[in-house]
Amino acid sequence: MALSWKNENDAASGWGGRRWVFSAGFTPSRSTGFEPDFTSRNTLCLLNTGNEPACVELTVYYEDAEPVGPYEILVDSQRVKHQRINDLIDPEAVRLDRPYGLMVESDKPVVAQLYYLDSRNGNLAVSHLNPLPLP
Amino acid sequence: MALSWKNENDAASGWGGRRWVFSAGFTPSRSTGFEPDFTSRNTLCLLNTGNEPACVELTVYYEDAEPVGPYEILVDSQRVKHQRINDLIDPEAVRLDRPYGLMVESDKPVVAQLYYLDSRNGNLAVSHLNPLPLP
């Protein structure tokens, strides 16, 4: 058996999946260094290799509050979109300094990965994380 | 074939799995910078998207001692829970400066990821890690 992703077999459809989830989200409120390059953040990295735009909806889960969403992110066809989580303000700003989880749902197949940059204490720390794929 | 997770198909059940394992656990005893933000640590990031609370049991494997557990972690429905491993004290404090592995078992489907922060030598280093999913 091959471990792999099946795309939808028509010309317009891209590679990837429609549902992804991360449990390890976090956005520090403090940063050091010049903005926006060194602003502490989570960035959701989306790739749409298909021939139609993808509409991605994000739901944010907290430790002590009801889930908030959907946040809408448009990813053009044949384009990548690196969306900073702390730039999302509708329906409300994603909370800083609070643990969160992210559910990512797309109307077209996309690839999703998460980038973390932390500049709180004067140096740069970075990390990347894959989501759990969902059916 | 789609690579994905099957959740249990009833309204109360969330996304994810019931068994996860990490082999790369470690908690340094030393830290620099103010606490608790910059305390060196492993943090187990759990997300329960279901409609019922999940009870997660953790077993810790060491290099030179018998496995210890279960450590119990409750994750409320529709909530994330970021649990620092070094805050676990029952049945005993998880050992510092010692390599360990983690077996994560839940009575409800959850998503699990591991976060590592190391501030031992005056700067911040971070990393994220996915577990191996088990049946």
Place this chain on the structure above:
Amino acid sequence: MALSWKNENDAASGWGGRRWVFSAGFTPSRSTGFEPDFTSRNTLCLLNTGNEPACVELTVYYEDAEPVGPYEILVDSQRVKHQRINDLIDPEAVRLDRPYGLMVESDKPVVAQLYYLDSRNGNLAVSHLNPLPLP
């Protein structure tokens, strides 16, 4: 069911897959420290365990421009090849300071992982990332 990769069952064929994708690519233009060790970069790490050379083709997706490719990378049999993305110049240099995604396609099975080094602000930050496997 075992989660695993099926290689092609003949003597010449190596382990891995033929199509991989990353959505979180980025190459900073600035670096500190001596070159080339501390040059900020993405490095695509390819392993060919087979008995024949593998020809890998890379396509780069941007946020605001058409995809560019193919970039060709040869990986000898029984060899690893760590290819810095910022060293790729044909058909054009991969753009710096711009988010990108990477589609990796090989004529033979290979293993692909991505390494990120960021030395922009005077210290070293590193991260590793697995791709999404495609059929």
Place this chain on the structure above:
Amino acid sequence: MALSWKNENDAASGWGGRRWVFSAGFTPSRSTGFEPDFTSRNTLCLLNTGNEPACVELTVYYEDAEPVGPYEILVDSQRVKHQRINDLIDPEAVRLDRPYGLMVESDKPVVAQLYYLDSRNGNLAVSHLNPLPLP
């Protein structure tokens, strides 16, 4: 379809797999800070949850030389083993400052993850990486 690992269904067998591969190995020769904590390194993190010891064999692939191995690592039952790659000397020391790939083969199911610590330029940088699972 559930994405998961099937263990061998007898009492003595642990969780995980018998073949894993990493393409992104690297061990810097330089370090700063006190040893052995801050020695730059790759550490292979193995967990054997079974009731019998596991014998793990490692093969190292280079960019410009024949593969070297097997390196043997014993993992006791119900134990984790964090093996620094730069401590492996038989059949020969793993080369420093050279890209490498790792094939991990075990006679019993184990879990394998890779840790990277880089202290070359005075600060600490860390990362974790999962392998590609093989059949």
